[in-house]
Amino acid sequence: MTVTPEEFRVAGHEMVDWIADFRLRLPDLPVRSQVAPGQVRAALEGPPPELPERFADVLADLDRVVVPGITQIQSPGYFAWFPSNASLASVLGDMASSGLGALGITWQSAPALTEVEEVVTDWLRELCGLAPQWRGAIHDSASSACFVAMLVARERASGMSGERGGLQAEPAPLVVYASPQAHSSVPKAVLLAGFGRDNLRLVDVDPATYAMDPEALRAAMARDAAAGRVPAAVVASVGTTGTTAVDPVAAVVEVAAEYGAWVHVDAAMAGSAMLLPECRHLFDGVDGADSLSWNPHKWLGTVLDTSLLYVRDVAHLTDVMSTNPSYLRSAVDGEVTQYKDWGIPLGRRFRALKLWFHLRLDGAEAIRARLRRDLDNAGWLAAQAGATPGWEVLAPVPLQTVCLRHVPERLRDPSGTVTDLEALDTHTLAWVERVNATGRVFLTAALLDGRWMARVSIGAEPTERIDVETLWALAQEAAQAAD
Amino acid sequence: MTVTPEEFRVAGHEMVDWIADFRLRLPDLPVRSQVAPGQVRAALEGPPPELPERFADVLADLDRVVVPGITQIQSPGYFAWFPSNASLASVLGDMASSGLGALGITWQSAPALTEVEEVVTDWLRELCGLAPQWRGAIHDSASSACFVAMLVARERASGMSGERGGLQAEPAPLVVYASPQAHSSVPKAVLLAGFGRDNLRLVDVDPATYAMDPEALRAAMARDAAAGRVPAAVVASVGTTGTTAVDPVAAVVEVAAEYGAWVHVDAAMAGSAMLLPECRHLFDGVDGADSLSWNPHKWLGTVLDTSLLYVRDVAHLTDVMSTNPSYLRSAVDGEVTQYKDWGIPLGRRFRALKLWFHLRLDGAEAIRARLRRDLDNAGWLAAQAGATPGWEVLAPVPLQTVCLRHVPERLRDPSGTVTDLEALDTHTLAWVERVNATGRVFLTAALLDGRWMARVSIGAEPTERIDVETLWALAQEAAQAAD
Numbered sequence: 019m020t021v022t023p024e025e026f027r028v029a030g031h032e033m034v035d036w037i038a039d040f041r042l043r044l045p046d047l048p049v050r051s052q053v054a055p056g057q058v059r060a061a062l063e064g065p066p067p068e069l070p071e072r073f074a075d076v077l078a079d080l081d082r083v084v085v086p087g088i089t090q091i092q093s094p095g096y097f098a099w100f101p102s103n104a105s106l107a108s109v110l111g112d113m114a115s116s117g118l119g120a121l122g123i124t125w126q127s128a129p130a131l132t133e134v135e136e137v138v139t140d141w142l143r144e145l146c147g148l149a150p151q152w153r154g155a156i157h158d159s160a161s162s163a164c165f166v167a168m169l170v171a172r173e174r175a176s177g178m179s180g181e182r183g184g185l186q187a188e189p190a191p192l193v194v195y196a197s198p199q200a201h202s203s204v205p206k207a208v209l210l211a212g213f214g215r216d217n218l219r220l221v222d223v224d225p226a227t228y229a230m231d232p233e234a235l236r237a238a239m240a241r242d243a244a245a246g247r248v249p250a251a252v253v254a255s256v257g258t259t260g261t262t263a264v265d266p267v268a269a270v271v272e273v274a275a276e277y278g279a280w281v282h283v284d285a286a287m288a289g290s291a292m293l294l295p296e297c298r299h300l301f302d303g304v305d306g307a308d309s310l311s312w313n314p315h316k317w318l319g320t321v322l323d324t325s326l327l328y329v330r331d332v333a334h335l336t337d338v339m340s341t342n343p344s345y346l347r348s349a350v351d352g353e354v355t356q357y358k359d360w361g362i363p364l365g366r367r368f369r370a371l372k373l374w375f376h377l378r379l380d381g382a383e384a385i386r387a388r389l390r391r392d393l394d395n396a397g398w399l400a401a402q403a404g405a406t407p408g409w410e411v412l413a414p415v416p417l418q419t420v421c422l423r424h425v426p427e428r429l430r431d432p433s434g435t436v437t438d439l440e441a442l443d444t445h446t447l448a449w450v451e452r453v454n455a456t457g458r459v460f461l462t463a464a465l466l467d468g469r470w471m472a473r474v475s476i477g478a479e480p481t482e483r484i485d486v487e488t489l490w491a492l493a494q495e496a497a498q499a500a501d
Numbered sequence: 502m503t504v505t506p507e508e509f510r511v512a513g514h515e516m517v518d519w520i521a522d523f524r525l526r527l528p529d530l531p532v533r534s535q536v537a538p539g540q541v542r543a544a545l546e547g548p549p550p551e552l553p554e555r556f557a558d559v560l561a562d563l564d565r566v567v568v569p570g571i572t573q574i575q576s577p578g579y580f581a582w583f584p585s586n587a588s589l590a591s592v593l594g595d596m597a598s599s600g601l602g603a604l605g606i607t608w609q610s611a612p613a614l615t616e617v618e619e620v621v622t623d624w625l626r627e628l629c630g631l632a633p634q635w636r637g638a639i640h641d642s643a644s645s646a647c648f649v650a651m652l653v654a655r656e657r658a659s660g661m662s663g664e665r666g667g668l669q670a671e672p673a674p675l676v677v678y679a680s681p682q683a684h685s686s687v688p689k690a691v692l693l694a695g696f697g698r699d700n701l702r703l704v705d706v707d708p709a710t711y712a713m714d715p716e717a718l719r720a721a722m723a724r725d726a727a728a729g730r731v732p733a734a735v736v737a738s739v740g741t742t743g744t745t746a747v748d749p750v751a752a753v754v755e756v757a758a759e760y761g762a763w764v765h766v767d768a769a770m771a772g773s774a775m776l777l778p779e780c781r782h783l784f785d786g787v788d789g790a791d792s793l794s795w796n797p798h799k800w801l802g803t804v805l806d807t808s809l810l811y812v813r814d815v816a817h818l819t820d821v822m823s824t825n826p827s828y829l830r831s832a833v834d835g836e837v838t839q840y841k842d843w844g845i846p847l848g849r850r851f852r853a854l855k856l857w858f859h860l861r862l863d864g865a866e867a868i869r870a871r872l873r874r875d876l877d878n879a880g881w882l883a884a885q886a887g888a889t890p891g892w893e894v895l896a897p898v899p900l901q902t903v904c905l906r907h908v909p910e911r912l913r914d915p916s917g918t919v920t921d922l923e924a925l926d927t928h929t930l931a932w933v934e935r936v937n938a939t940g941r942v943f944l945t946a947a948l949l950d951g952r953w954m955a956r957v958s959i960g961a962e963p964t965e966r967i968d969v970e971t972l973w974a975l976a977q978e979a980a981q982a983a984d
Contacts, residue, residue, distance in 0.1 A: 021862055022589070024521065030521065058612050068865050105503055107504040120571040129538070133540075134541065141550075159845075183699045184668065212667045319503075345948075345956065379554060462828060
């Protein structure tokens, strides 16, 4: 006998209370998980369960093993990687999705799954001030969205080579362009799409802003075209992972147009900023791009996995991605949107519900206020660091991420030049580790121009100014102690 | 102000009750959604919500618009496509996942997300009687899993062409083989991976069983090899979508080995049957394949999206799929599993929890009993149809799907031969539609050998013998009435 609706009712109430209690005690939990490799596994492994266990025992294991085994992304002290907020409004929507158990394979299998997705992707298009031509769909991640973009770019540049001999029969190599600051998913998508690393050009960036240099892009494309290669696609990053650098989309679009190359805009983290009119200029020219991805599951706060891919030419997208087996046909085909033809998976969850609940229960106004709070906190931190001797802000702060380095006095010569870059790297990694070991906050290090820096990425839903002040105090203490 | 933990506690309890009530009233809901194209959208669209709405209003819209707008996959009267069970045990696990808000990007971001996934994929490997060499990961769908398999097969056959000029620089075309009965995601994966339709061979099947003919596979590979092409991969389907035909995996593996071709076994639906020793023979030879995918989110009943991809050569998989940007590095890299390098997305939900809850709360024994009930029901229906004049069972019934056709007397000549195949198609589609229009059950039609048939796919969690009896009575009535 499997779990019945009435048993679910009892256990579900306990689960809800457990979640509410977990969220309330987040500030007291170590932010970075402190378990050792294999520790969680050792605590849980054994033969597969043959007989039903009590719900209380599973819940106890959540407390005993799982909670200490995760890094607390939802904590006010979380400043690592990028925000990945799981707003409780969206959690309610995800509960509805799981409980309904709808199956998104065709429109007919769940008309509401399709049409609520149309409603919410249109809402977000409007909230972002995007042109009405854009049509969106929910994917699992910006990695998948970028991969889809590379596939449709490949098929456009090759005149639908998939219907013939594939990429392997193309006479001239197709080439893709991106910033060296682009996310790791970009080269991964280029390689998986079959272009090959030899046909990926990493275009020079402005050394001060880390933004792609459109003249360097133009020159690279001209070189390839002159050599008989085909410029097929450009990925413009708005808000790179390292420093939230902003590639100049309008200029990229203009250069790409000279060669008919597809432009994909990767704004996985920064996309949320399109909701703020004062940030919208970072996306100037985006309506000239061919595809645009951003993740409400990051800063906006719709629980994972909620990644949006907008395209302007839906007909080309579905030409590349569609299938039409007899067992999926219905009388309304042709009148309806078939999201199976918009991406890689056939079967899809009802993910639109979490966006729908999130936007309706929280409202755009409150979400904007939270994003502005985070921008303000980032500005405050950058100002503090900029005004404090020994500290450097390494890149512009257009969004909510501040890139810091602390240079001890002993590593500078009288002119202020750093004398030992290896020692500086060691110092950076040491103080970051010291901060993280406190368990009170968590930030991550990354390489910039080949040297380690500390990234402070602000934007967890409960993070207030006082939490950023705590981080800044801990960073200064740790930098001093590590010196 | 966004939804707080205490507000979530109140709303979450309502949501749980709503889900329990929804599951209880499922038998009374029309199985196939009766909404018209655009109806859901029209009921919900409008400007994006600026201010928070009341939870009660969102819940009311769920009842008013969303429930009538989905086909009730969880209903006892659901016999369409394939089962897609959302067991309530797994729903509890999915609630935990959403509530925790963990972020799976690296092991460090959520060690438990990685290690619980190792535990549950090992449990399922054991329950399926697979060799210990197999290592599994959770993907969103068998489509994605098959696509990953095609990518790693491509890179093996090409000696990692991605690190050079990609597929476009390969000297000899790589070829993929599959059954014409393979799922639509197979040709889609082959095309997306860049092989091209010209390099996809649909291998002849046995006309009685619809299983791939291994001698035809051998001949096709020999022809390609003789012409200078490279047999790169074979997809063997265990449980095709049309008729649950079973390609002979052991023979396919043997033929593929002659050319070093990758063998991917697609058992999206049928994989659950590996839990039953009496069905395990359908998978004979599977331990010689290179990759195997099956979906616990189908018959087994772990709520969407839970698709497993097992591989034997993890090192090759991660060679193809890995990235290692500085911002994701940690001190334990090398000691731990990094699931980001096992598939397409970087950021992943904590999907292992729904499998973990499902197996622990229901137990394997009860799950097996349910699968056996469904097999027994399919056998019963096939026997009924086989013994009833005018009805034909069109394919073997190795699992839970029965392929039926009703041939009216007026469409047979005295020797029993069908005189008008077009009229038979019209009749089939008419009676299936008539059954579905009752709202009490839902089954789907599909083409077999170019002619329409009715597929009765048994396996919704609440479907008992009495529901199959209802379906069979409705089918007979409808076939008579449509005549």
